[in-house]
Amino acid sequence: MASFVMPTSRQGDGHPSPTAVSAVGLRKSYGEKLVLDGIDLHIPAGSVFALLGPNGAGKTTVVKILSTLINADGGQAQIAGHDVATSPDGVRAAIGVTGQFSAVDGLITGEENMHLMADLHHLSKPEGRRTAAELLERFDLVEAAKKPASTYSGGMKRRLDLAMTLVGNPRIIFLDEPTTGLDPRSRHNMWQIIREMVSGGVTVFLTTQHLEEADELADRIAVLNNGKIAAQGTADELKRLIPGGHVRLRFSDPAAYRSAAVTLREAARDDEALALRIPSDGSQRELRSLLDRLDSAGIEADELAMHTPDLDDVFFALTGDTNVPNQPKENVR
Structure with missing residues (x-):
């Protein structure tokens, strides 16, 4: 199936929206295994972009390259106007990253985790304490703030992890499978938090195994398969690519x-x-x-x-993967 690309987003005045993330021809190999084979991306600021793909498709590799954790073998990428290869410090100052495995330290309290993150961002003590208090309240963690993080539920740890990511006030946030292991209620709570961040102007780059999550949240979706973008566009545009409607x-x-x-x-x-x-x-x-x-x-x-076909149908058709996690379909709209 031919690759489909959605037209460039435009603001109400007719001018193109500022670009938060762009990539052209990204390539990455590990030994003889080609993981990324020329990835092109364009993500407007203040939007949610979802990257889907089978396990091992290279989603996390894309996030690691764009967040300067590893180098690409070829191609170019810019984050908030900074080149990932030549200006990694500029990229890091503009982004926050929440991986699929929590970075929370369970041996200390939620509040202490927040203070530690503020110190890492070189905030003054008063500013760090104020920022931590505001984020703990925003993420409904005030009552649990002085308890060891090891006592938190999975949903609470995810909220704390995301709150820690926001300490540096990033403009672009990479969420690598942020709702892995969460129950449906906690997952919906996380969705609401993501919506609130985007309404405040933050750009979210999301990788997920939950297809309904991408359908619910993303302005644009790309499907990664065999190292290439098989298709990208809005959820409705992708669904129209698949026969059966x-x-x-x-x-x-x-x-x-x-x-x-x-x-x-x-x-x-x-x-x-x-x-x-x-x-x-x-x-x-x-x-x-x-x-x-x-x-x-x-x-x-x-x-x-x-x-009309749903994203499950799109995923199967574009990847040939019959082992995608069979998540329950929820009428959440």
């Missing part, structure tokens, strides 16, 4: 059903249910055309339902 019409009047079947000869029939299934890409244009055809024939359906 259709409109289902159901009738209570057998005569109306038969008339519709004659009018819509391309439809698959279900004579027992008095229902027709018409292939559709889910676009407004196609739906309007279908309704116009029915109106012209004087036919009215009792029920109309749109069915």
Whole structure:
């Protein structure tokens, strides 16, 4: 399937949005294993970008390169206008990174973890204490602040980890599978925190194994497979790449059903249910055309339902991976 790229984001005044993350031709090998084979990315500031891919696809490698933890073998990347190769200090000053495994020290309290992070960012003692207190309150950790972090639940540790990441007031945050191991309630709480950060102007680069997480949060999604970006765009744009979308019409009047079947000869029939299934890409244009055809024939359906492929279908089609974690689909919108 050909790679799909969403048009450049633009601000309301017609000018392109500032770019938070850009990469051209990123390559990385480990020995003879080619992990990244020419990765191109463009992420507007103040947005959520989600990178999906099978285990071992190279998602974490991309994050490590963009956050200056490892060097690429080829290509170029800029973060907040700083080149990752020639200006790593500028990159580090602009970003925060939360890995899939918590960086929280369980032997000290949540408050002490925050103070330690403030010291690492060279904040003055008064500023560090003030910042820590504000973030502990923001992440609903005030009551637990003086307890050892080892006593925290998984969701509390994740919140503390993210709060520690925000001590340096980063403009761009890399979240590498941030909800791994969380229960559904904790995961939804983390989603809300991410939304609040983005509404404040932060850019989030998210890698995740939860497909509904990308569908819920991301402005743009890219699917990484065999070292290449297989496709990228909005969730809806990616879903339209996959065949299987259709409109289902159901009738209570057998005569109306038969008339519709004659009018819509391309439809698959279900004579027992008095229902027709018409292939559709889910676009407004196609739906309007279908309704116009029915109106012209004087036919009215009792029920109309749109069915489009979900991100699971996209993931399977683009990666050929039948072992993606089968996360429960939740109606969270």
